[in-house]
Amino acid sequence: MTLRFEQPAYHHETAFIAALRDFERAGEWIADEYYRQKRDFCAFVDALRLAETQPRPYHVPESYYWLFDDDIWVGAVSLRHELDDMLIEFGGHISYEVRPSLRRRGFGLMLCRFILKQAQQRGMSAVLITCDEDNIGSQKIIEACGGILQDTRTSVWYKRPVRRYWITLTSGAS
Template structure:
């Protein structure tokens, strides 16, 4: 552990963020935990939404306040992954999305980074006074389920949504 640090996005990370987005689009992967980066036309558009979504007073319609972090390699400054912490849950998040979403770029997977990112995100949850954290994943995403379980989660149930099954895990923090 301690290969990564979570940092808040800043304009100086623009190039790294856009490269991260490009890698996900080229590989056809979903971009969980990126605060809507896939749908943003520009970094500036995404960064504006990121700033708005930090606070209840300015959060965009239909969303809950959330903080998106970049998981940066301590060794070389590479953007390894992203993690989004929702400060509270709405009905959809309670059933399908959870408090935390995350992704690791394809070129950095299967090295334990997701487990470390989730562990770091749980530290941030304590700071946000979130004592019981919901993390979800698709049932067929075995790697994500292992990441969640490795951080002390217990499976509560599975929910069928259209043609996919979402597993709902809870992690209790001290």
């Protein structure tokens, strides 16, 4: 088992597509951008890499990382460098997902810890993470990383109750 984080690259196509099938089998939907790019994997990778410095209109800059175990695509995590009106209510600074067949093995926590270090290295002092009120796995991850619950709210962008946590990076990024 050799775990490593990498930013999306063209040579990840086979591993990514296998993971995508895993999500599809579980009835889950990921990687909107892949479909927006008409399943052109290289265009998809270009879009993810560009999002860091030249985001699409109405999007904030976002850095994407993928976790691999040897050649297996395990999960994805991203860091939004700032918040906008929607992200403050729903979405926050951080997103992560683990492929369904590899859940409950600690990878979710690993993704979150990794991205908090990235945020710290960027000089961010605190991050907002949101999750659905019934997403127990995500809540456990956020709380294990030092998340302090600010509130639970619905918004015009997302009608279901969302728990909003802040993590102070100087003391919380464990």
